[in-house]
Amino acid sequence: MSGVWSMPVALAVLSFIGLASAILGDGIWHWVCWAGLAVPLAVCALKLWAQWPGRA
Amino acid sequence: MTPASLRAWRWVHRWTSLVCSVNLLILCVTGLILVFHHEVEHLMGTEELDTSFTEGQAPLPLETLVATAHRQDPALEPKFVSFDPEERGARYIYLSPPGARDFEGGRWVVLNAYTGASQILKQPTETLTGFLLKLHVDLFAGFAGQMFVGVMGLLFVVSTVSGLVVYGPFMKKLAFGILRFGRNTRIANTDLHNLFGVATLVWAFVVGLTGAILSFSPLIVGYWQNTEMASLIARHAAEPRAGTVVGVDEVARAGTAAFPGMDLAFIAYPGNDYASDRHYSVVVRGHTELTQRILSVALVDAESGKVVETAETPWYITALLLSGPFHFGDYGGLPLQILWALFTIVTGVVTVTGFVVWLKRPRARAVAGMTARGTQGTRA
Structure with a gap:
């Protein structure tokens, strides 16, 4: 897989697992859901923070 | 490309x-x-459903609850009783003018299933969230x-x-x-x-698609009523009448007996869009987050109290019901x-x-x- 698609595909897979897991059960399934869906948002936040104008 | x-x-x-x-x-x-x-x-004090009950307490018979609701508006007829998997102590009873098959021109009465106490539902447009x-x-x-x-x-x-x-x-x-x-x-x-x-694409796709499906729900439900429901009803239209009419509790018992281990989702009275003129529809669901969105129907003869046929709901109704959680995001806690x-x-x-x-x-x-x-x- 080329470099363009590796991150988007990884985030898509995590989102998908996250969305699906909480409907399947409680407890650990909820944690998988929260973790999976938190990653794409965390990536957005990190990229934004690291490249914010005036930083580094 | x-x-x-x-x-x-x-x-x-x-x-x-x-x-x-x-x-x-x-x-x-x-x-x-x-x-x-x-x-x-909750913050605005508009959600004041008292659906409390003590564990082990038996809910009131449906007949009692329906009669309580009916007394609030004797000119209307009970057409629909709905059950909420998230609010086990609530019963939603729909009353509408005689002859009305759809959900226009009537009103919902919400009762505590254990005390029969009536809950006031504000008109949706009177609350911020309703607006x-x-x-x-x-x-x-x-x-x-x-x-x-x-x-x-x-x-x-x-x-x-x-x-x-x-x-x-x-x-x-x-x-x-x-x-x-x-x-x-x-x-x-x-x-x-x-x-x-690109980072939020899957979420946006899922929420967009489920939102569109929910928007088209009147068409999807209408299609089901006009095809599978209609032919289910038509198969029993010519059955001889017994002459008596059984109570809603007996109907509920007969319907749930046909699906062991399932919960009641709703009961449509004869004359409602979801039933026939002489049959009740008893609709049941499973217990889990997933299976509570998969419904099954028992058509119960209003005169004999017997289940005349059972049916699964088609895939597009399941897709419609499953669209709910994936659009609202209400299936995984705060x-x-x-x-x-x-x-x-x-x-x-x-x-x-x-x-x-x-x-x-x-x-x-x-x-x-x-x-x-x-x-x-x-x-x-």
């Missing part, structure tokens, strides 16, 4: 996005608050508005898919997540649009609601940055400049 097909995809992405962008922003702002509708209602929900669902334009929002939802789905297609060629020489804030407005907005858009809200904000940012990228398109400025000069030229 050939340059021509890339151009076509960019055209699709531009126009599907632009057409739905204003509605999408309304959906984002209202949706952002509606994610927390329980919390907002926002109406704006979200149909822009205060009824059925037509709801269909409009559904079409906007489909355009949004096409916009996410086409956005993904044009992302690849654009990012060929760029690192993932690059944000060139130091460059001009267009480049800064493009980078933000690309990162936020952390999921917060994630849902954050995704909604990111989607709003993607919408706005995409719009700015379009506004700042280089060609348009050149064209506008030329037109301006041309006009001046004519005047001179």
Whole structure:
């Protein structure tokens, strides 16, 4: 897989697992859901923070 | 991809996005608050359903509850009793004028299933969340508005898919997540649009698609009623009548007996859209987050109290019911609601940055400049 698609595909897979897991059960399934869906948002936040104008 | 097909995809992405962008922003702002509708209602004191009961206490017979509801409006007839898996102590009873098959012109009565105490349901438009929900669902334009929002939802789905297609060629020489804030407005907005858009694409696709499916729910349910429900009912239309009418509790017992281990979802009285003129429909669901969205139907003869036929609901009804949680984000506790809200904000940012990228398109400025000069030229 080329470099363009590796991150988007990884985030898509995590989102998908996250969305699906909480409907399947409680407890650990909820944690998988929260973790999976938190990653794409965390990536957005990190990229934004690291490249914010005036930083580094 | 050939340059021509890339151009076509960019055209699709531009126009599907632009057409739905204003509605999408309304959906984002209202949706952002509606994610927390329980919390907002609680804060504003509009959610005061007393559905408390002691464990082990037996609920009142349905007949008693229906009679209690009926006394509030004797001119209307009971047509529908609904059960809520999240509120085990609540019964929702729909009363409507004699002869009315649909859910227009009647009223819902909410009762505590254990005490029979009546709960006052405010008109949705009298509460903040009700107002926002109406704006979200149909822009205060009824059925037509709801269909409009559904079409906007489909355009949004096409916009996410086409956005993904044009992302690849654009990012060929760029690192993932690059944000060139130091460059001009267009480049800064493009980078933000690309990162936020691609990172939240699956969520946006799922929420957009389930939203569109929910918008079209009147059509989907109507199709089911006019095809499978209608033929189910037609198969028993000619059965001889016994002459007596059995009570709703007996009907509920007969219906649930046909599906061991399932919970009641709703019971439609004879004469309602979900039943026939001489049969009750007893509709049941499973227990889990997933199976409570898969319904089964027992058609119960109102005169003999016997189940005449059972049926599973078709796949598109299951798809419609499963669209609920995946649109509302209410199936994974408060952390999921917060994630849902954050995704909604990111989607709003993607919408706005995409719009700015379009506004700042280089060609348009050149064209506008030329037109301006041309006009001046004519005047001179």
